[in-house]
Amino acid sequence: MYFAHDTEIALAESAALVNTLSDGVDALSDRAGLDAFLVRFPFSGQVLGTDAELAEVRQLRAKLRSVWSADERDEAAAIVNEVLADADARPYLSKHDEYDWHLHVTRPDAPLAQRIGAEAAMGFLDLIRADDLDRLRICAADDCEDVVVDLSRNKSKRYCATGNCGNRANVAAYRARKAGRAEA
Ligand SMILES: [Zn+2]
Ligand SMILES: [Zn+2]
Numbered sequence: 001m002y003f004a005h006d007t008e009i010a011l012a013e014s015a016a017l018v019n020t021l022s023d024g025v026d027a028l029s030d031r032a033g034l035d036a037f038l039v040r041f042p043f044s045g046q047v048l049g050t051d052a053e054l055a056e057v058r059q060l061r062a063k064l065r066s067v068w069s070a071d072e073r074d075e076a077a078a079i080v081n082e083v084l085a086d087a088d089a090r091p092y093l094s095k096h097d098e099y100d101w102h103l104h105v106t107r108p109d110a111p112l113a114q115r116i117g118a119e120a121a122m123g124f125l126d127l128i129r130a131d132d133l134d135r136l137r138i139c140a141a142d143d144c145e146d147v148v149v150d151l152s153r154n155k156s157k158r159y160c161a162t163g164n165c166g167n168r169a170n171v172a173a174y175r176a177r178k179a180g181r182a183e184a
Contacts, residue, residue, distance in 0.1 A: 010123030045108035056113035141165035
């Protein structure tokens with residue numbers, strides 16, 4: 001694999017978090033939504049289960065989306081630095097559960113949004129360092145604004161992982177081809 005495993009996971013998680021607000025539907029409109037997200041993407045450390053915690057995660061979500069919409073690398077770097085500062089990030093090595101020594105940047109008792117933010121930032125900073133921010137895109141489907149992380153070698157991924165956009169586009173292209181043939 002081209003990117004470190006940690007980076008891939010961090011970026012997939014941030015995209016999934018951003019895409020919890022999709023086409024006007026907010027999967028994090030209540031606490032149960034956040035709990036469901038945490039089942040899909042478990043974060044080690046403390047989860048309070050409070051509404052304040054939910055509000056912080058939703059705020060973070062907006063900030064993470066702004067990395068996708070950043071026009072320039074400098075702008076993305078500034079946002080990432082802000083997220084790291086907000087999270088009071090301090091790198092240290094950790095070994096827990098089944099994992100060997102790896103990098104953590106927040107303590108397990110830091111607020112959930114800070115831990116998620118710091119992890120996301122670690123993924124983004126790899127892309128910024130490698131001048132690879134064009135791997136962060138918006139879904140190519142006309143009616144979808146979901147975010148996409150493309151870590152494929154040939155940068156060929158165009159559709160989000162949340163909806164069924166890739167399939168829908170294929171079906172539409174197939175129908176268009178068929179219609180074109182019928183007319184000819
Ligand atoms: Zn860990
Ligand atoms: Zn999509």
